[in-house]
Amino acid sequence: xxxxxxxxxxxxxxxxxxxxxxxxxxxxxxxxxxxxxxxxxxxxxxxxxxxxxxxxxxxxxxxxxxxxxxxxxxxxxxxxxxxxxxxxxxxxxxxxxxxxxxxxxxxxxxxxxxxxxxxxxxxxxxxxx
Numbered sequence: 042x043x044x045x046x047x048x049x050x051x052x053x054x055x056x057x058x059x060x061x062x063x064x065x066x067x068x069x070x071x072x073x074x075x076x077x078x079x080x081x082x083x084x085x086x087x088x089x090x091x092x093x094x095x096x097x098x099x100x101x102x103x104x105x106x107x108x109x110x111x112x113x114x115x116x117x118x119x120x121x122x123x124x125x126x127x128x129x130x131x132x133x134x135x136x137x138x139x140x141x142x143x144x145x146x147x148x149x150x151x152x153x154x155x156x157x158x159x160x161x162x163x164x165x166x167x168x169x170x
Contacts (some may be wrong), residue, residue: 042069042088042090044071044141045069045070045071045073045088045143046070046071046072046073046074046075046082046141046142046143046144047069047070047071047072047073047075047082047083047143047144047145047146048067048068048069048143048144048145048146049067049068049069049070049083049087049146049147049154050065050066050067050126050130050145050146050147050148050157051065051066051067051068051147051148051149051150052064052065052122052123052126052147052148052149052150053065053066053149053150054098054102054118054122054149057094057098057099057102058099062094062099063092063093063094064093064094064095064098064099064122065092065093065094065095065126066089066090066092066093066150067089067090067091067093068087068088068089068090069087069088069090070082070083070085070086070087070088071086072085072086073144074144075142075143075144075159076142076159078156080146080154080156083146083154095125095126095129097125097129098122098125098126101121101122101125102118102122105117105118105121106118119149123148123149123153123155126147127147127155127157130145130147130157131157131158131165131167134157134158134160134165135165135167137165139160139162140162141160141162142159142160142161142162143159143160144156144159144160145157145158145159145160145165156168
């Protein structure tokens with residue numbers, strides 16, 4: 042997606058088990074206005090790449106899905122997954138170089154989406170701290 046002005050990193054906690062499990066989907070759009078906080082471009086034409094598995098999130102889920110954490114499962118599945126993935130993705134984008142301005146968002150494929158940061162062409166500026 043070399044011409045993308047917006048990158049979407051969609052999290053999925055429901056489909057990461059099994060031999061072909063995934064928990065991250067990457068999509069891009071040329072309809073994003075990088076300087077705007079609008080997320081309407083996510084409803085536009087999106088191009089999707091391969092799905093991936095962040096294995097650390099899968100391992101983390103094996104801990105908080107144990108019966109002794111049952112009362113906190115939904116909270117853990119949301120907060121820990123979102124936080125861990127945000128840290129991993131932020132570190133990846135800080136290290137990558139993009140020639141074009143780019144808005145990076147992440148969140149759950151079926152709901153809450155947050156702006157992670159903006160790549161200005163010179164550096165990645167973290168928005169969600």
